[in-house]
Amino acid sequence: MRTDGDSWDIVTSVGLTALGVATFRALETLDPEPMIHDDFAAWFVEAAGEPHFQQILGEPASAGSGGLFGRFMGVRTRFFDEFFAAAWQQGVRQAVILASGLDARAYRLDWPAGMVVYEIDQPRVLEFKDGVLAEHGAVATADRRALAVDLRDDWPAALTTAGFDPGRPAAWSAEGLLPFLPGSAHDALFERIDGLSEPGSCMAADDFGRGMDQRHFDMEEKFFGPNPFGNLNVHDLWYDDARAEPGDWLSRHDWSVHRVSPFDLAATYGRPITDLPSDLPAELLDRLQQAAYISAEKHR
Ligand SMILES: C[S@@+](CC[C@H](N)C(=O)[O-])C[C@H]1O[C@@H](n2cnc3c(N)ncnc32)[C@H](O)[C@@H]1O
Secondary structure, rough: OOOOOOOOOOOOOOOHHHHHHHHHHHHHHHOOOOOOOOHHHHHHHHOOOHHHHHHHHHHHHOOOHHHHHHHHHHHHHHHHHHHHHHHHEEEOOEEEEEOOOOOHHHOOOOOOOOOOEEEEEOHHHHHHHHHHHHHHOOOOOOOEEEEOOOOOOOOHHHHHHHOOOOOOEEEEEEOOHHHHHOHHHHHHHHHHHOOOOOOOOOOEEEEEEOOOHHHHHHHHHHHHHHOOOOOHHHHHHHOOOOHHHOHHHHHHOEEEEEEEEEHHHHHHOOOOOOOOOOOOOOHHHHHHHHHHEEEEOOOO
């Protein structure tokens, strides 16, 4: 399904996954006790006109296993929101959102004065996003600089040309990204982040999908209901070639690493996930519990 240098728009291939996660952020925003507020997400779903996600937004009950998936998206979004807030409270004034997709943090977070937020994603994804935001007259709450560049290419050159200062600490996020990169680009991503990070920089990533194969996806569908992404098999878009383990790699390169499970975070956020099917196979439960959010700080 994937090829070197492949590209997509917002309704195809990896681009469609950005629309999918935006749909579940929109649903979580509509929850009576939402973990997050993303009022921009629904704009993107409406503008894209993709039937499966439009239907979910119009009829949340049709989301199937998306109900649970949506809760995980709420947890994930809040984790990254809090990560950026902690960074700016430490005085960091440049953020890099890698694979930004339809992430509207540059518009919805209360960034401090002087904050520059870089977003990196593929050209047609950013073109769609910018068009929708412009149509709605959205105004960024930071100095947003969107860079249309592939993360398998020389993105550090584009970033520094756009004004990123490697001499000052930065906050980096890689949310919903890692399995979509081939192993070489995945490992280069961490090396490049490290090379561009002054002490005091921080990064956050979700470490998911490793060791998940088609059997796990089939089990998920059996126990949780229809695929939240409709006919799109996300597993077909992932690479499962060899790659570094992100937490280990960062620890070995002078980053202090913290891992937290989405289950623990959900409980912290007051929405514990207590309704997993009791007959869930141990193997699948184990996989789900291995997913983690990583935050790391560079100490020298
Ligand atoms: C699941 S979406 C996550 C988007 C966003 N981080 C969020 O959580 O809403 C995956 C994103 O990764 C981007 N992506 C994947 N591989 C990429 C690459 N090689 N270069 C640039 N963007 C990439 C896709 O375009 C898409 O926006």
